[in-house]
Amino acid sequence: MNQPQELLKLFISTRSHTKKLCEPLETEDYVVQPIVDVSPPKWHLGHTTWFFEEFLLDGNLPGYRRFHEQYAYVFNSYYESIGARVVRTDRGNLSRPSVDDIYKYRSYVTKNMELLIKNHLTDSLIPILEIGIHHEKQHQELLLTDIKYILGNNPLLPVYKEVQDEVFTNDKESNYIEMPAQIYEIGHTNQEFCYDNELPRHRVFLEAYKISSELVTCGEWLDFMKDGGYNNVMLWHTEGWDWVQKNNITAPMYWFKDESLWKQYTLNGVQEISYESAITHISYYEAFAFAQWKSMRLPTEFEWEAAQSQFDWGKRWEWTESAYLPYPNYTKPDGALGEYNGKFMVNQKVLRGSSIATAPQHARPTYRNFFHPYLRWQFTSLRLAQSL
Incomplete structure (x- = not known):
């Protein structure tokens, strides 16, 4: 898959799926980081957005301006060559930016990415775009498992939503x-x-x-x-x-x-x-x-x-x-x-x-x-x- 229209469709569906995963959450759920291996949901939302801004939009979309100059520091994960970042253990301390601000950030980057893909996508950018899309898919898996850990360690043991096949039985006889x-x-x-x-x-x-x-x-x-x-x-x-x-x-x-x-x-x-x-x-x-x-x-x-x-x-x-x-x-x-x-x-x-x-x-x-x-x-x- 490398046609711009196909990549645009995959990009949009991927961005929409991340948002859908967060729909059952209360605002308070977005900020929790109970252990170092679990990142707050809102950090996943920001980090996957920063990836597109950092590796694709900045320098490749004419006239692009970063949404916020400090977001690269807040949402960089482990890219030492890119610059300084918030320590992983401190992601749960980020009361700001707010959840609303991060969704505005996502919308801003998504719209500009659509412009890039439609009008300025070169052959050299296609592999980076594919990595960015699948990077977000990786984080969708991490996001859901992190949400389970957050809710599963809450004394109320709240329901997230119905998830098909989480508990499943194989019909075939083991051999x-x-x-x-x-x-x-x-x-x-x-x-x-x-x-x-x-x-x-x-x-x-x-x-x-x-x-x-x-x-x-x-x-x-x-x-x-x-x-x-x-x-x-x-x-x-x-x-x-x-x-x-x-x-x-x-x-x-x-x-x-x-x-x-x-x-x-x-x-x-x-x-x-x-x-x-x-x-x-x-x-x-x-x-x-x-x-x-x-x-x-x-x-x-x-x-x-x-x-x-x-x-x-x-x-x-x-x-x-x-x-x-x-x-x-x-x-x-x-x-x-x-x-x-x-x-x-x-x-x-x-x-x-x-x-x-x-x-x-x-x-x-x-x-x-x-x-x-x-x-x-x-x-x-x-x-x-x-x-x-």
């Missing part, structure tokens, strides 16, 4: 897909958009293995808990065990016991745990320990990609055993956009798939998400693998 030992090709292949970390396409040799056709269920996780999984040091990495002990982890995020029943907070409100539904909101540490308990392991990201056409995926991000590293012959883009992925390739684990929070037209089998192993506020899950 194992056997994959032969051979050379497989990994990485993005077609001309559609992808991030630089999905390239270049390359070959890997995989030994024979099998991988589950389905995700681990909540019922299986309850069995793990009843068998003392969170208390058995032999199942855990040292870092994982330290994390469990320090944070008193006894169940997945959002789970709590109401008398004798296990329940969980969802965007639809509090619900009883469904034994047949897919597990979610677990860390890599927990996924690894569960796999150890089952005498199995997590698949590598390459095993996952090689087999993904034979199972359904897309409602949970799936932890893999792979460290987030560059592919062979990977090169970072020039300039500030080179900070987008490459500088994070250390101390993180790769997740594959997507989730019910992933934006439309954003999921693909080569997508490499990445998080630190203790994080679990995203819709994370696992499927099991075993060497043959």
